[in-house]
Amino acid sequence: MTGQTVGNVVIERLIRPRSVAVIGASADASRTTGRPVGYLQKHGFAGAIYPVNPRAREIASLTCYPDVRSLPEAPDVGIVLLGAERALDAVRDLAERGAAAAIVLAGGYEEAGEEGTRRQQALREAARGMRLLGPNTIGLVNLSDAIVLSASGALEIGDLPAGRISVVSQSGGILGSLLSRGADRGIGFAKLVSTGNEADLDSTDFIAYLLDDEATSVIAVYIEGLRRPDEFRRVARQAAARGKPIVAFKVGRSASGARAAVSHTGALAGADRVYDAMFRQCGVIRARSFADLLDIPAALEAGRRARGRRVAILTSTGGAGTLVADTCGLAGFELPAPDPAAAVRLADLQPGDAAAASRNPVDVTLAGLRPDLLRSAMSALLESPGYDCVVVIVGSSALADPNLVADAVVACQGGSDKPLLTYVSPHAPHVVRLLNRQGIPAFATPESLGGVLEALQPRPAFPDQTAGGAHAAEAGQRSDALRLVVADLPAGPMNEADSKALFARFGVPAVREETVRNGDEAEAAARRLGPRVVVKILSRRIAHKSDLGGVEVGVAPDEVHESCARMLARLRTAGAPEPEGFSVQELVTGGVEMILGLSRDPQFGPVVLLGMGGIAAELFDDTAIRLLPVDRAEAESMIRELRSAELLSGFRGARPCDVGALVDAILAFAAMAEALGDRLVEAEINPLLVLPDREGTRAADGLVVLR
């Protein structure tokens, strides 16, 4: 299940078949089993349709075959409408007959416990070389080619416009929901695939196919869990490199949702924060609300991108203008007043109201809804160098003649390549539809604009590469050299001194320290290391030495002997194992304490974590995480992501910290994790002291666990 995505040729035969057999088709069009033949016909499928049902001779004026063997040819696709028990035979028959793929709609497989899991295994075996979509799927809808291979009740909708957004959803119900919601909004689709239990073909296979599909310009993905996380990452990075956006909505953000997702399609739901990092690192746009999963693709599909965060709002209804301004402001966008040139143009339009021309939202309520006025105002804003994006608000006065607004927008769009979005304030689905169909993204929820404007922002470039490309290659070389160094490290936890020595080899310097066996040696070391030192017990077997009283800070050299004795006594009282010795360390002050750690996500593998020391990481969850590999830009963005980053830039009059050295430390730590590979169970530098500018960083304590 961790292999490469299947070739697109096979999927091509599934998505654009020349012939389709419908096993278990019913002559009763009102039944679920009656739908697929009806839908194929209704949407104008040009190939051959073979209903298979031993109890009928003709279905919907088509010859009905008693079984798969009797079919006049091997169909490209067999849609299996039978229950779980009988589906097995149908799949075996289709495989024998030489079909390219079968779509199994029945549920009762992996999502239904152990018995179902066995049943699914049997189904996979029966398919042999033939590919499977499902089971527990609602099928697929290919509107680009007018081919509907589905039984979704949502397809009862009369008017399904083709468009350039494709949908890959594990859930069939969600596919139906998106399909019907899109139709209402005038948003057209290219392909929609429900992958269900993914016994064979999974979401990633279809995303990879859609990457090459010319009819698709945006891919919307509904994820319950990823079966091949690494392959998904590879495909997603490829999509980012090619500039074909993937917008993903993932459920399982809460514990309740994660449990429900597992029992729904049997998919494993990973930690949501790790998904966040993964999406970010692969250039996937995350939909935060369910509505975003339609709204953002609809905006991206229009093809325009913003160059920055300055938004102009043009409204003919003050209240909605305020509402939209507030939403944009909350989402972190700027609403500057019109620049002088634009202000002059706007003032000319509303001679009565001089003040209006200097405000944003630009309110043309008083001037009334005149097409020439609307066009002129829109052009003034689109052409102004002060704005990156224009939002036009449609009020109830436009209900009677929605074309007025639509025509004005269409007329003005040409003069600029800036995004132009519309918000429709009253309930007016006909206006929303009209605008969307003309390629003008239209929204009925003010909150939608936040996510949409964000998605239109400039995105970092993604070189076309596998798992990191140039950087990975470079890091790989460095890692190879170091891999030899670490090959003979023993398994198990390392003590603090060995852990820090390992960090240092990869480029994270430690505080000066000496490892000693007893109090006498400790005292001698202390005299070399400074007026006051830190004394710690050294032990592979004690992970939390300060909890056992095994750390003393600010000890003067002539107190060190006693300090060592005290610590030993405390360990013995606590029944802790005898330590290997002591570590005497210089006392470094004036730095900001951070945590740099590595853990393993069961799905995505090693995760690097950066956080502020003290209470910030623990109480406020103020940490940033990234999957390996981590490049310089990502390391920098990890620091920016911390709300406590301000502490590094000279908080409350302190000297600014050496942030460059912190970036180096993150990269060195990540390189160590790559070099250690699967052997690394856990690693943490805590605290990592970030010293004032040009003074670097120091690992002051740390732990490594190998296997």
Add this chain to the structure above:
Amino acid sequence: MTGQTVGNVVIERLIRPRSVAVIGASADASRTTGRPVGYLQKHGFAGAIYPVNPRAREIASLTCYPDVRSLPEAPDVGIVLLGAERALDAVRDLAERGAAAAIVLAGGYEEAGEEGTRRQQALREAARGMRLLGPNTIGLVNLSDAIVLSASGALEIGDLPAGRISVVSQSGGILGSLLSRGADRGIGFAKLVSTGNEADLDSTDFIAYLLDDEATSVIAVYIEGLRRPDEFRRVARQAAARGKPIVAFKVGRSASGARAAVSHTGALAGADRVYDAMFRQCGVIRARSFADLLDIPAALEAGRRARGRRVAILTSTGGAGTLVADTCGLAGFELPAPDPAAAVRLADLQPGDAAAASRNPVDVTLAGLRPDLLRSAMSALLESPGYDCVVVIVGSSALADPNLVADAVVACQGGSDKPLLTYVSPHAPHVVRLLNRQGIPAFATPESLGGVLEALQPRPAFPDQTAGGAHAAEAGQRSDALRLVVADLPAGPMNEADSKALFARFGVPAVREETVRNGDEAEAAARRLGPRVVVKILSRRIAHKSDLGGVEVGVAPDEVHESCARMLARLRTAGAPEPEGFSVQELVTGGVEMILGLSRDPQFGPVVLLGMGGIAAELFDDTAIRLLPVDRAEAESMIRELRSAELLSGFRGARPCDVGALVDAILAFAAMAEALGDRLVEAEINPLLVLPDREGTRAADGLVVLR
């Protein structure tokens, strides 16, 4: 503008007039000025309608009058459709003729700068005793009595069902938006009022009226800014006491939105966090998204309340079940598995799938959509003592026969008083309408459920009282006694010692300290106060003494003399004023440092702030604020609200802190603020040390500024 809300008798004549004059009515029904007469007739107004227009003799088969003077009687209400210039005369005429109220639709008043502000003032003067709604309003819609006094284009909708939700909105466009969105959803309204510029009658007047309106059971309020914040608080607490919920959406949460609100209706937008505290303290439910402003009232109007946070989800479509489960989980609700008795009942319904009965969401996909099954499953969940609320998901299989679900819900509801909500997964406005009209709250957005479920949770009791009632009276007595004590305090900033003495008088103890004049006295004091002390300069004129090196911590008695000299030298170098002396304080360790402060909001007056010391308050904005008066329950909730509250309950093995004493300190500090009243400009205890359990709190530093 800070007076009492006007009597409901006057508003009654405005909202339920027996006669209406329409000044500037047009015979052309397609024009805005043609709408009001048409709407009055269409909705079946039973009273007299008097169109006024010198250029027409008859409008819509009604006698048209040349001017207000010629009217056959004094109308209850005059709707003024004229532009800003001519509206003034119309208002004067109506006042002279003896009308009860005028509704002025024109804009171009306070929202349009200085000239407009003067115009609005003239309008108010022209109205004299007569009340004004507007200007810059779209009017009001009274669906309970079929009286429409509005020109809103949203009223073009054919079917406007009456319901029990009333809307008060400053913005007319938003009123129209809510009206049309409600109609689409099958949500009926009682009264909708747009208050516009509020030259006379404001939102609070109408909320007070609706409190007594039997046709209204929930009040939805759209706020750009409050003109009479104190009166709003009084009315809102009254509403809470009577159990008539107010749901408020407030714009101006961002700086951009606040600016837009000011320029829209001229209302002052206060700090959003203060609104949050105010709403909370008055029992107002805050709508977080615009959709919540309809969704929450619709759910409340159904009349059922949850007793806790345990939600059951019943679904016939797995994907939407997962989506809703995730949304509920994210919003902090629990989704426990069915209890044994419910599980047995559910298992009987789906004999094939034993595991299904132990899961939540309860998925009945496999069993198909049968009414008997749906009813039985719903009853099992509603009757289970393990759930407080049931969410039923409607999938696309229900589209063909929406009555099936609706009938089942209606049939089951009687057996329980728990809330029963529905989520409609595909786009199916007819299903949403059908359900809402039958009193079953239905939602089309999964995220809506979070806010709605929260709004249905048990709420604290609000005794019917003005500004705090019993507690305020008690606090008032205490304050009266102390008012005498503080009456002769001088204006201006107080030094630290005087500030802490004041806090102590009201019940917040300070660390032990002695005020001294010089180094000798300081040293003597230090010998009395402990092995190590804190030495500070004492000055009314230096607010941030530590920035000037005026604080030394952990000083031994024989170092104190030198310490004082050092501090004086630093002050002189910095050119700071000569201090009044020194403060020598005991060094208290082992407590958690907090901040307890008071500031003044320009709208709402004194605001008490509680935060954690150190970086938590500043970097993470981890503070809780309340308006005065603060009672014990509020003080306790302030502490709970802090994410860093964990530090008080024994964080990382520390001893738990004396939280009871912290509550007392908050109450004492609030009592001080009440006693000082308008004289108090600013007060802060920073840090307030919260010591281990039973050891109390200590003010370790502080500042008071009086006027």
